[in-house]
Amino acid sequence: MPPPSAPAVWVAPTSDGAGTPAGSSRTVEDAREAPALAAAGVEDCAEPPVLPAGYERLEKQPELMAAWHAEVSSRRAEAQRTVHLLDYRDRRVAEEEQSAPHTFRQQAVLKTVHHEAAVLLGMTDHDVRRVLSVAQTAREWLPQVWEQYCLGRLDFTRMRKLVAGAGDLIETNSGNSAAQKALTEALDTQFCSAATGENKNTLDQQVRDFVAEQDPAGHQRRYERAGSQRHVAITHHHNGMSTLRAYLPTLFLADLETRLHSTARRAPRRQGVAGGLKPQPALGPEAPQDPAQEQSTFSQRTADLLAQWLRIGAGSGRGDAQGAVAVRQESTINITVPLGTLTGDSEAPAISSDGRYTLPAGEARRLVNSPTARNSYYLTGLTTGPDGTEQVERIVKLGRRNPMRGLSGGAATPDSAEDSRWTLHADLVQQIRSRPNLLKTSSAARFVTGNLRAAVMLRDKQCQVHGCTEPASTAEIDHRTSHDTGGETSGENSWVLCHHHHEVKSHGLLPRLHTGSDPPGGSTDPPPSWATGTAD
Incomplete structure (x- = not known):
């Protein structure tokens, strides 16, 4: 394997913070x-x-x-x-x-x-x-x-x-x-x-x-x-529902989105609809015994939570409604920052680790070096393929230690500043090579969890089916070769698939892009019960 190129630093701060086209001769x-x-x-x-x-x-x-x-x-x-x-x-x-x-x-x-x-x-x-x-x-x-x-x-x-x-x-x-x-x-x-x-x-x-x-x-x-240009707009529809549109800073809404999703996942599926958000059906012989109780979907729970939090924040006195779920205080946003951006050698932007938004270099540096944010740091080693595309080869975890701590911010001369940056670069490359590669770890468990899950999500970013942009944070980690047929729980045998394409793959309908006895999309095993609608 060729040596990794200049590393990228992944940061998870908390809320504290010309020519003719190929093949064409036409003019x-x-x-x-x-x-x-x-x-x-x-x-x-x-x-x-x-x-x-x-x-x-x-x-x-x-x-x-x-x-x-x-x-x-x-x-x-x-x-x-x-x-x-x-x-x-x-x-x-x-x-x-x-x-x-x-x-x-x-x-x-x-x-x-x-x-x-x-x-x-x-x-x-x-x-x-x-x-x-x-x-x-x-x-x-x-x-x-x-x-x-x-x-x-x-x-x-x-x-x-x-x-x-x-x-x-x-x-x-x-x-x-x-x-x-x-x-x-x-x-x-x-x-x-x-x-x-x-x-x-x-x-x-x-x-x-x-x-x-x-x-x-x-x-x-x-x-x-x-x-x-920030603003809020509310559009009322003819069916008793309305649409809330808010144009707000990405860092604020990305943090709010993470809080909503993590809290909604912990909320019980069957619960009362707090605050009367769901219009009640007319009473009649077919009316349910308790119309306020429903088997809510993830999207419905997310909507209910946002409405509850808005009411609590507005001081309406209805924050103690039955079934209300407390706001989860700790959440993370994940960004990938080029090393040159951190050292000030480049103004290349940071990109969210799921590929959904970018941040200017100055904002990225502020987040990385914020004294109040409880950051976790990972290093990503990239290699460039023959076609010029970059591939993630290694991901190592640094933990809470800021990798920029060794860079002198007040160097006396340009030469000493350059020496500091060179030393830091060499140190980070050495850490990428010497620390355990999370993508090479494996587990005897069925599900991908912990550091391995974080590494797979960092590597794949989004659903791996061509053209799909579902972020890893709301998608699923799937075994390329199914666990039931002997596939191991490892970085090499795991990839991110959205629920929709996970179901397609489980029916053997994804293209055969990989070789092996059980390639993705080519399994002869019957699909799981959740993919056929027979799950309890």
């Missing part, structure tokens, strides 16, 4: 003409879909391939519609500039164009404006992505995710056209081909991380500015 001009060619009946067959490893068999399913060709035709038709709308808008604006070059008049013409297109197409003015805004940004700043869209390889939803990333780069580098051009070109080159093989959720995470890493200063500015 952007070709792409703009592609929708018209397809509409005119010129043969331009859809290319095979981009499939992840293990899913190649889908190309042999005639119904699915027919659906794929229909999808590509639909995308090209949509792209053709979008090009026509852009052309109409550009023509109307150009005509207006010649006759009455007044800014207010031109804005009125744009609104008129949006309204006219909306009336004709059965859309809203807002939807037309959004489509044209996304298309204009892609055409101007992401020409390779625009080409993929016009050729039917990329749908509008995923193009919009890329445009949102470009918009962040453009906005936070306003006045610096060179930086805007360089950053958007990098985004365009990175994702023009890769985006076709991702769904909108995984692509959204990849674009988010790319933008934060390429433009850390802009990421910091967006982070600081977003706080001023």
Whole structure:
């Protein structure tokens, strides 16, 4: 095994705290003409879909391939519609500039164009404006992505995710056209081909991380500015329920989410619904004896807890309602921080250990070095594969000791500061190599618990089925080779699966991605009772 590269430090603080795409020789001009060619009946067959490893068999399913060709035709038709709308808008604006070059008049013409297109197409003015805004940004700043869209390889939803990333780069580098051009070109080159093989959720995470890493200063500015936009909105529905939306700092809500989930798991499944949250059914011969008692789901218990806590916090005097569950005081949020960020050599962002959010470098350093937070520290050793992707090879636990404690914060000279950072780096690499690798531990028990569970969750982050982004914290740890057929409880034989895909795997329906006598998805054992609906 090659030696691990620079380690990343995982921290669990408490609440105290340009080129042409591969395989393509078409030009952007070709792409703009592609929708018209397809509409005119010129043969331009859809290319095979981009499939992840293990899913190649889908190309042999005639119904699915027919659906794929229909999808590509639909995308090209949509792209053709979008090009026509852009052309109409550009023509109307150009005509207006010649006759009455007044800014207010031109804005009125744009609104008129949006309204006219909306009336004709059965859309809203807002939807037309959004489509044209996304298309204009892609055409101007992401020409390779625009080409993929016009050729039917990329749908509008995923193009919009890329445009949102470009918009962040453009906005936070306003006045610096060179930086805007360089950053958007990098985004365009990175994702023009890769985006076709991702769904909108995984692509959204990849674009988010790319933008934060390429433009850390802009990421910091967006982070600081977003706080001023915090708000709460309540929408009342016609069925007696309402929706609460709160736009609040991630660190606060991530901590609250952990508290809710951990407390809801400990709450009894059958309990009274505190505070009258569940509307009671009308009395009648079929009414239950005690309608307030129900076999509640995890989601229902989480909702009940949040409502209870809101009432307690609001001082409504109803915090002692029957069935109320006390707030669990201790919770954790988990972030992975590059070593260079901790030492100040880099401004690369920290990423939550389940991949769901990022934090600017300064905020990550504050959390790691907070004197009031009860942090636990892990070191992660990474290796880079032939395809350039990083793989987690080792995870070791440092415990409560801050690995940055050996770094002098007040070095007298730049040379001594550099020496301190080099010494720290060497020390951490040595610890990664010498301390027990949690991923190599095993247990005689059936369930994955303790340090092994923490290591598997850190390694996998999310459900391991392609395209699934369910975080490890709400997913399940599954044996690749089932425990009943001799599979050991170890890091190598464990992976994170969400409940949905765990059930699919238990029926032997996941792709055969691994070799062995009992590969994931290839077990001949009958599925467990919970997967067939026969559990008590």
